[in-house]
Amino acid sequence: MDICNACFSGNLDYSIKFEGEKNWSFLPILVVYLKKRNHLIHYKNTMVEVKEEAIVELVGFFKENLDCEAIFFSVDRVNWKPIHLISQTYEARWVDDILVKNSAFNYIQPIVDGSENVYGYEMLARFHDGNGGVLSPFEVFNAAKLRSRTFSLDRLCRLTAVKSAAFVSGKVFINFIPTAIYSPEHCLQSTVQLANELNIEPSRFVFEVVETEEVEDLAHLKKILMYYKEKGFEYALDDVGEGFSTAEALKQLEPHFMKLDMKYVQGVSMDERKQAVAKDFLNTALRVGAVPLAEGIEKREDFIWLKNEGYKLFQGYYFGKPSPIHTLETRRKIEEI
Template sequence: MSCQKCSEKFILKNDKGVIFIISEVEELLKKSTSFLQKLSIDYSNKNGLLVINVTNVKAFFSENINRFKEYFNELERENIKIFTADDENSFNYLTVLKAKTLQKYINLFDDQDFFDVVNNESLTVHFQPIIDIHTDKIYGYETLARGVNEDGSLMYPDILFEKSKRNDYNFKLDRLCRESALKTAATKKVHQKVFINFIPTSIYDPEFCLNSTVKWAKQLEFDPSQIVFEVVETELVKDQVHLKKILEYYRSKGFKIALDDVGEGYSSLNMIIELRPDIIKIDRNIISGIDQNELKQSVYKALFNLARENGITVLAEGIETINELKMIKNIGVDLAQGYYFAKPASEPIRKI
């Protein structure tokens, strides 16, 4: 069982259909009417609902998408909604909920590479090793998703999630990334801990939204204690009660919890106190050049002491030089990650 947010494919039919245009703003309906009249597009107005019958839905948008962009400004495009269906009788109150903004339809063309990646589930996973400083062995791997374009080139996370966010696809993409990480780690026979990022704002009900992730972990015979879920974008989480509910669900299944980018967001210290993660990952902005910056050393030392006093493991990420490594070792650290050891790679590095 899944929700529309996690399973939808936003595509346009290459066939005949009906296009409905709606808006809560009366002036925008009038402007939409003028737009259709200007282009000599046949339509009917049914109590403020503009209805257009077309012989090919995809061709209609393909031919007119640039005209939409020129005629309506960005604010207007966000307040005009469109729904496509097979026939006029398909429109009901549910279609109002499923209708997408005109801007989303424009994005469908501008971000076609993104939609191809997600709708076809064309993801690959790279692994970056995490080192146990006490043993100098690989403790685990952070899994990092990349989209695979049709030409074989990669779409990196910053672009992937930027396009996902503006198209309201984080629910689906986040689930795909979690599941791809588990499947790929199993295929690559990774026996160390597997760190998997997740966006808490893409989960509205943990038992429902995370069911498939738990299912795959069991099916692939992972020991839950070997999987660490990293909370990312913590500074965007307004509802800490909801986030704690998500983490409690993960913990009830035996998984570990890491808090990412600690020291970057203004609420990091509060997050540590409230969430009590198993691991904190100290942000690379603090680690970078720490050997030459006494203020960064003080901040790192405070975070390390707070974690140590509360039984939390400290992971320093973004280490790029031997001097940075020496400094954090001198202050104190449990785990380390960064280009100094290895860059993310499609094949997990087995030994440092």
């Protein structure tokens, strides 16, 4: 199977561009130095591309000799940042080790129906820190974003969740980041192939657009979701009130599930404003043919109110907190897949 560059966590290269006469005058000296140290990858006009191992020395050189306000860097040649932020990207290189070693595993949280029977589980990514501890997803994804590794990390989490699905019953909800998928035919083929190899019915998987993702390119998202649908998978939209502005947009996407965010769920039984949002959401979900799911439930009275209104599925600490899905023996089996 071919792996695209976006999903391959190889060595990171830095593009650095210079502005201003003072900086330009130093460029020939800098290029000679980089060549001697075997750090230079490419040089053109006012930009150099260098290996990561050169960064520490270069930053010191820039501070002493150049106008740092007129120097910018990028690790993807698209998102240019001021050079003083380069240390954040360099110091986040620990995330590469997670990707190389596939140091991801899953916690699960149950999703129940109105009778409080388990309907399925949401797979929640967790990461080993190398010292027996667990890193928070926020910390890891933030580091990956700094190093333009979101593609690789999203792929790792998807494949880990698919492997873990073999050890639970019912539906399996798996988060994914739309902007980490530039072409579904290329970026998702490994997900489809792994599910087939494990003989897991595609209909068991529900791929969920994460709540933190701002949906700007509706056509791109629709292309991804249609690819999932063609392969027999289902999908869910999370935080619909934030990311999708119209019912027409939701109708185009035809989600199988829609999740009501916890900020409208917690305390809904006693809050008329939240009740109005929840009813609106429910009507929209039913209108576009999606199963309405309320997440973040912590109190029974909120569950009862939502259930009586017509919500079909429920998730939250009241039914179960995220917990490891397997014993050490099962974890070894997953890692062998």
